[in-house]
Amino acid sequence: MKVWKPDLSLEVKSLIQSVFVFESDTNEKQNLPFYADGFPGLVFFHSENPVTVYVGSESKVMDPVFVYGQTIEPIRIQMEGPFFFVMAQLFPAVVEESLGIPVVELTNSCFTIPQSDWIEEPNFELSREKFSSSLAMDALMTFIMKKGSKFRPDPILHICIEEILEEKGNCEIGKLSKKLGLSERTLQRRFRNYVGLTPKQFSSIIRFQSSLNELNGEIKSKLTDIAYVSGYADQSHFIRQFKSFTKQKPFRFREKI
Incomplete structure (x- = not known):
């Protein structure tokens, strides 16, 4: 293929x-x-x-x-x-x-x-x-x-998405909502209706994708290093979240690549 x-x-x-x-x-x-x-x-x-x-x-x-x-x-x-x-x-x-x-x-x-x-x-x-x-x-x-010729993005939510992507999911939603001039609850509601996920879910997914790219990279980094680079608090947090999205632990996933 x-x-x-x-x-x-x-x-x-x-x-x-x-x-x-x-x-x-x-x-x-x-x-x-x-x-x-x-x-x-x-x-x-x-x-x-x-x-x-x-x-x-x-x-x-x-x-x-x-x-x-x-x-x-x-x-x-x-x-x-x-x-x-x-x-x-x-x-x-x-x-x-x-x-x-x-x-x-x-x-x-x-x-x-x-x-x-x-x-x-x-x-x-x-x-x-x-x-x-x-x-x-x-x-x-x-x-x-x-x-999509008439599509116009919501400027506030577009900024929010771009910042989460730029930070690879490592954003504090409370600080982000204040920066955008919205209450956290309002941001949660508007973001979910716009994206289909809450800001926290979206951030978790973007951080997971960052770790997945590291795991699939040519350099076979240690899991502790991948967790650190991807912004996880520790290796166990990385493993738990990786498994929640893939149903596999990172080292098992790597074995199948």
Whole structure:
């Protein structure tokens, strides 16, 4: 299986955090694991075989274009090739503002986008005919940019998100709310309606992602060093939170990489 991540223009980055493309030209079955990253997303895939999303004990066979929300539980997507699978991570609130799907309802879930909503974009069908992941990526990004053409981020919450990302999740929410001129309770409510998570949950996920990047890095750092660099109080706190998002302890997770 080939995996690639294209560079995005500044215009595209106003709505899309990143894009990942997975493709396979063999009949081999693949299981793609995904963990909490703080961003909902939109997917377009093509396969002659069913594509199934597993969340905990539940499973769902998906249609070619679907949207997913914030993920707290680990997700596994099972596909059998040949296939291409394009995933665009969206900035929080883009889903609700552009697609009309309440972000809170999407947490740990996914909704099909009706074919009538995307069939008019010619590259969707052309990418399937030519089995082209590049055309598929273009189709998905064009669809998102058209749907999100009128999206305007909440300036206060956008600043809040950017600061949490910049600090890699190591923010004190109380201090952040005062900086933004909001009570902590008001920030909690507005942030959850905007992002689908509380600021504390979002911060925990971003810090977890920072630790996951360290764990997956070429340099095999000690777990104590990863915990320290990622901002955890101690190694046991790091292990507990890592396990809550992956259902595995860090050293077991590393063994499987």
